[in-house]
Amino acid sequence: MAEMRMREALRDAMAEEMRRDEAVFVMGEDVGVFQGAFKVTEGLLDEFGERRVRDTPISENTIVGAGVGAAMGGLRPIVELMTVNFSLLALDQIVNHAAAIPYMFNGQAQVPMVIRMPGGGGHQLGPTHSHSFEALYLQVPGLLVACPSTPADAKALLKAAIRDDNPVIFIEHESLYGAKGEVPDGEGEPLHFGEAAVRREGSDVTIIGLLKMAQVAEEAAQKLAEEHGVQAEVIDPRTLRPLDLDTILASVRKTNRAVIVEEGWPHGGVGANLSTLITEQAFDDLDAPVQRVTGADVHMPYSKRLEQAAIPHSEHVVSAALATLEGSL
Amino acid sequence: MADLPDASTCYELLARMALIRRFEEEAGRQYQRAKAGGFLHLAIGEEATIVGTTSVMREEDFLIGTYRTHGHAIARGTEPKRVMAELFGRVDGTSGGRGGSMHIFDAEKRFMGGYGIVGGNLPIAAGLALASQYKGEDAVTVCMFGDGASNTGNFGETMNLAALWTLPVLFLVENNLYGMGTSIERHSAQTDLSKKAEGYGIPGRRIDGMDVIAVREGVAEGLRLAREEERPTLLEAFTYRYRGHSAADPEVYREREEVDEWRQKDPIETFAKRCVEAGVLGEREVKQAREAADEAVEAAVEFADDSPEPALDTMYENLYAVTDPGGWYAVDERSPEPHRGEQEEQMPAAARELAEAGAAYAGREEGPRPNPAIQGDAQEGSAHRVGDHGEPVNAEEGERDEADAAKPDDEAEADEVAEAEDAT
Numbered sequence: 001m002a003e004m005r006m007r008e009a010l011r012d013a014m015a016e017e018m019r020r021d022e023a024v025f026v027m028g029e030d031v032g033v034f035q036g037a038f039k040v041t042e043g044l045l046d047e048f049g050e051r052r053v054r055d056t057p058i059s060e061n062t063i064v065g066a067g068v069g070a071a072m073g074g075l076r077p078i079v080e081l082m083t084v085n086f087s088l089l090a091l092d093q094i095v096n097h098a099a100a101i102p103y104m105f106n107g108q109a110q111v112p113m114v115i116r117m118p119g120g121g122g123h124q125l126g127p128t129h130s131h132s133f134e135a136l137y138l139q140v141p142g143l144l145v146a147c148p149s150t151p152a153d154a155k156a157l158l159k160a161a162i163r164d165d166n167p168v169i170f171i172e173h174e175s176l177y178g179a180k181g182e183v184p185d186g187e188g189e190p191l192h193f194g195e196a197a198v199r200r201e202g203s204d205v206t207i208i209g210l211l212k213m214a215q216v217a218e219e220a221a222q223k224l225a226e227e228h229g230v231q232a233e234v235i236d237p238r239t240l241r242p243l244d245l246d247t248i249l250a251s252v253r254k255t256n257r258a259v260i261v262e263e264g265w266p267h268g269g270v271g272a273n274l275s276t277l278i279t280e281q282a283f284d285d286l287d288a289p290v291q292r293v294t295g296a297d298v299h300m301p302y303s304k305r306l307e308q309a310a311i312p313h314s315e316h317v318v319s320a321a322l323a324t325l326e327g328s329l
Numbered sequence: 330m331a332d333l334p335d336a337s338t339c340y341e342l343l344a345r346m347a348l349i350r351r352f353e354e355e356a357g358r359q360y361q362r363a364k365a366g367g368f369l370h371l372a373i374g375e376e377a378t379i380v381g382t383t384s385v386m387r388e389e390d391f392l393i394g395t396y397r398t399h400g401h402a403i404a405r406g407t408e409p410k411r412v413m414a415e416l417f418g419r420v421d422g423t424s425g426g427r428g429g430s431m432h433i434f435d436a437e438k439r440f441m442g443g444y445g446i447v448g449g450n451l452p453i454a455a456g457l458a459l460a461s462q463y464k465g466e467d468a469v470t471v472c473m474f475g476d477g478a479s480n481t482g483n484f485g486e487t488m489n490l491a492a493l494w495t496l497p498v499l500f501l502v503e504n505n506l507y508g509m510g511t512s513i514e515r516h517s518a519q520t521d522l523s524k525k526a527e528g529y530g531i532p533g534r535r536i537d538g539m540d541v542i543a544v545r546e547g548v549a550e551g552l553r554l555a556r557e558e559e560r561p562t563l564l565e566a567f568t569y570r571y572r573g574h575s576a577a578d579p580e581v582y583r584e585r586e587e588v589d590e591w592r593q594k595d596p597i598e599t600f601a602k603r604c605v606e607a608g609v610l611g612e613r614e615v616k617q618a619r620e621a622a623d624e625a626v627e628a629a630v631e632f633a634d635d636s637p638e639p640a641l642d643t644m645y646e647n648l649y650a651v652t653d654p655g656g657w658y659a660v661d662e663r664s665p666e667p668h669r670g671e672q673e674e675q676m677p678a679a680a681r682e683l684a685e686a687g688a689a690y691a692g693r694e695e696g697p698r699p700n701p702a703i704q705g706d707a708q709e710g711s712a713h714r715v716g717d718h719g720e721p722v723n724a725e726e727g728e729r730d731e732a733d734a735a736k737p738d739d740e741a742e743a744d745e746v747a748e749a750e751d752a753t
């Protein structure tokens with residue numbers, strides 16, 4: 001095991017897959033000479049050259065579309081969109097093309113590409129640079145959606161994404177790029193999509209959190225144990241499509257309570273979807289309504305004070321967890 | 330005027346154009362009979378542009394087009410019967426009934442689609458060309474699109490990328506003078522479309538899209554530049570669609586005389602005449618080409634009619650490529666019970682009818698109902714617990730019967746569909 005930052009783990013995943021398979025290449029705005037807007041592609045241009053590490057013009061829809069065509073032509077592009085916010089300019093190629101093509105042409109073409117995009121708030125970047133679009137992409141059939149929260153998962157999931165024959169939306173969190181964690185030495189195995197991680201075991205309430213909110217969920221669990229004597233089980237789904245619903249349901253059947261934490265908007269969010277699935281399939285096991293903790297239903301404000309208030313913190317999660325336990329404590 | 334090629338090439342060009350013409354006419358008739366659904370965009374009048382292009386392409390070259398591409402697939406060698414079956418939505422269609430008229434695709438013939446989004450095929454063309462260049466292969470990608478598509482952001486973005494990366498691609502704008510009902514003077518500030526990519530470093534050239542030989546020449550040179558010199562070019566082919574934009578277009582935006590004028594330049598008539606006058610083909614061969622087209626199209630309709638509808642339990646096929654045996658790709662996790670297309674054949678008749686009528690949620694006969702009452706609203710400017718605002722999150726007794734909620738008003742909907750037919 002070696003300790004490394006998430007951005008390094010991601011870079012290693014790409015470098016290793018590029019060494020392994022000539023068809024893998026990276027393209028995006030400032031991924032080459034500039035070394036990546038968040039330095040995730042640092043060093044790749046030096047090792048692989050301009051043919052395989054391609055700086056692109058600022059043309060999001062066309063970058064993704066060129067990735068779709070290249071994938072249909074037998075390559076395995078990794079497209080970096082500078083942030084999830086800019087992926088809105090590429091929605092047509094992502095939804096109407098990348099996701100639809102395998103189905104619409106009945107399996108005659110595949111689109112093995114990874115679209116990486118960092119998002120999330122917390123850096124005072126305001127309304128246009130702080131989005132969380134997990135729910136948006138989760139909704140689209142034909143896409144796989146990954147949302148890693150640790151360096152080890154980031155590396156193993158990105159390797160799996162690159163080897164997968166489906167278009168993968170790979171969502172990274174800007175605040176996690178510098179986060180350190182243990183990563184297995186050497187190449188390491190890809191992590192199968194659809195395997196949640198139980199970060200902490202507990203018997204009183206299940207807390208499900210993704211990306212940065214996986215950490216917030218763990219903090220909350222710590223507080224619940226220390227301050228309230230509540231044992232929370234913490235689950236990080238790691239991928240939203242496919243979703244490891246089995247692990248989540250098994251936990252809910254044990255704790256009879258669930259709290260879902262996400263940074264995105266509440267309406268039609270990851271939590272809205274997941275709480276419905278839990279309610280549909282484990283209704284009789286629930287002792288309280290499923291609770292959701294989400295980002296505020298606003299465009300991310302710039303003011304530090306307002307921004308922090310708009311992002312879920314462990315206090316919110318603690319109070320939501322306690323609400324599910326009302327009357328039973 | 331350029332010389333005619335040898336007799337067998339001339340015959341092939343004529344026969345292919347005649348086949349596409351007959352196919353399109355018949356597709357229109359079948360649409361009137363409601364055998365084909367959705368939108369139907371015919372390319373009658375544009376055959377020389379299509380066939381002239383494909384006739385000089387190599388087998389390994391890629392062709393990518395728009396939603397008006399029945400003829401493009403046929404020109405590439407796709408059997409007409411498979412295109413007709415796709416229009417009919419049948420299993421033997423080019424996309425097994427998944428795509429319909431706007432989304433024809435034939436990987437084997439390197440006809441790479443068939444796209445319903447105007448301009449959506451342009452970046453994909455750049456990507457296909459990039460794949461060929463990256464792999465050191467000789468293939469050129471030919472990207473065909475309409476005059477209207479030259480106004481999309483994708484056009485500028487793709488021209489820049491293709492020029493910047495010197496991609497082996499040939500762009501061909503099928504300038505039929507209209508984007509739906511908007512004439513080129515009313516939709517493009519620069520009406521000389523061949524100039525439209527110059528600023529991006531892509532030279533353009535205008536060709537007569539009604540003259541199959543002129544198209545061949547222009548495209549052959551464009552292919553050569555792309556293949557040998559990695560220089561993308563833009564060809565503007567002047568052509569014309571005789572029929573409306575799609576099947577129910579009343580054509581209020583143009584005069585009958587204009588259509589008649591263009592018909593004087595009909596690509597099939599003029600080419601046949603020229604071949605006969607030059608003594609390259611005889612009247613008998615011209616007749617033979619037409620008869621062969623009649624037969625092939627008649628057989629195509631028969632084939633499409635006989636081809637089965639896709640089975641409901643194939644609904645989810647090919648949504649994902651399942652290559653990772655360790656992971657799982659559940660596509661519908663709502664509940665363990667059957668959902669649309671999964672096991673409907675075993676489901677009660679009512680649920681099945683609903684599914685077939687397009688109900689969003691085909692519902693179960695009994696069992697838990699989705700709860701419409703849970704809708705949390707954000708309160709104040711703080712990250713919040715949804716539903717944490719005093720309101721009881723109660724599951725109000727579902728007033729609407731789930732089946733009713735999901736069920737469309739059959740007749741009203743059928744009428745609406747018929748009326749909305751020509752929206753895009």
Ligand SMILES: Cc1ncc(C[n+]2csc(CCOP(=O)(O)OP(=O)(O)O)c2C)c(N)n1
Nearest residue numbers: 397445446447475476477478507508509753
């Ligand atoms: C992005 C997008 N906008 C609008 C439409 C609706 N639409 C379909 S065809 C068309 C006109 C396109 O004209 P042109 O590019 O000249 O092609 P033509 O139909 O003449 O072959 C329009 C506006 C669409 N399909 N996609």
Ligand SMILES: [Mg+2]
Nearest residue numbers: 475476507508
């Ligand atoms: Mg047009």
